[in-house]
Amino acid sequence: MIVNFGSVALDTTRTPFKTAEDVLGGSGTFFGLAASFFHETGLIGVVGDDFPNEYMQLLEDRLDLAGLVVEKGKTFRFDSSFGYDLGTRTTIRTDLNVFGRWEPTVPDEYKDAPYLYLGNIDPEQQLGVLDQMDEPELTVADTIELWINTKKDRLIEVISRVNGVVLNVEEVRQLCQVPNIIKGARTILDWGADFVVVKKGEHGSILFTPETIFPTCGYPLEEIVDPTGAGDAFAGGFMGHLARKGKMTDKAMREAIVYGNVMGSFAVERFSVDRFLELTMEDIEGRYRKYKEMVAF
């Protein structure tokens, strides 16, 4: 099982073309839905008692929810907007609500899971989950600007204890205080990570290990509807493929990066998680093959 610790949120997403209010979002949601195509995935998270039944049913259909807690209060809410090129997100409001004061508990049946994803949550909470697990074979962590600004030491502690981190370009630059991402990735490897994946949005992603660099381009899309969740869906495809392969060879890692790109490209084609609700494993394998043909030379 992949244990997925992340947020379940109600997102308000404003684009010049449409605004979607209080729709299903959160890093745990996007990661989980993407990963679940590849491998059984369990969710550790918390929602408020206002969380819609419809969304709960949707998650239950796809994920193991032994680690999802419903607490009295309001669900985490995230309100953001995009400009015409859908390139840059502006955060309007982040209300952690029940997530802010929560101390996560790992269900007993999750503790010996071989795969652990620590979504972009407070590093203290990430460490809390890590401490409760036995020894996962593969742990991957994400973060956001907020924790780089406010809890950098704890975040570096997380990085020193996981196998890999999945960050976007801006996060690498900010965390490592260096504009060049190769240098940034090297700093993160020095902190103890075995690998670093730098996500570049539409421009693809790069895998760094101490031995290798694997740069990839993004899957070209003509219509981008809502970039929300692309990074988490990337991580879900990446870990999902590694879990189903059951090994972390250089070849499996490279394939996993491309599956990550593929899942990220699906995520942005509809608002919220809508694209994943109609997606099939055939669609995923088809786009992977198409990508592979496209980039061949």
Next chain:
Amino acid sequence: MIVNFGSVALDTTRTPFKTAEDVLGGSGTFFGLAASFFHETGLIGVVGDDFPNEYMQLLEDRLDLAGLVVEKGKTFRFDSSFGYDLGTRTTIRTDLNVFGRWEPTVPDEYKDAPYLYLGNIDPEQQLGVLDQMDEPELTVADTIELWINTKKDRLIEVISRVNGVVLNVEEVRQLCQVPNIIKGARTILDWGADFVVVKKGEHGSILFTPETIFPTCGYPLEEIVDPTGAGDAFAGGFMGHLARKGKMTDKAMREAIVYGNVMGSFAVERFSVDRFLELTMEDIEGRYRKYKEMVAF
């Protein structure tokens, strides 16, 4: 022979780390030096009588200069600056000088050349050169924001008469008035081009034809010294490889795009054209092979 119509300039380039004044630059210079590694290249351009002998000697060592004219007056000067991430150029001053009032003449011995590159010069001058040529097998054109703003109709006429165009992302968006580059590329193909190459700087480049999309990532670099000329060096590697192959198959086009990325990556490693002065064909083939291994999965 590749006939290369482009500017020869004296650049002043300001980065936070160093300022280089009145150093050799220009689209014809960067294209020509890059292309000359692959195939004989002749230059059509004009300089003033202040053009340093040292630079003239450098060009003469590598290019056929039958089309290079020295006129009374000052050489084209371009003054620009970059910020800390070396990502965005700010133009401080452009003095066309002798280039502005010049009507290019194609030497008789260039007229039946099979390959023609029209650098980012005034579309009227591009059309002037095109009119004097017999029928080149392959003509590729570039442009800049200035001509999109001031001579769009003439530019579209150029596009309708050439085989391919090589533009950066911002130019495609501005020219086609659409944020999505796939849609933009389709518009340009509709105007009559057989192919469009969209350059994305450090993020690589994408080849569009009516049948295919070939996205590539950039060659990852740890040190970027001066991005000036990267796009022209890209075009030089791209056309240079096509010229030496002597055919325009899908495979040759894809390889040419990667050689373009490789030549662009060399260009930015030193100020001005300095990297090309110490470069060998072995370095180029070595980086091509390294790139190919790097992106394999």
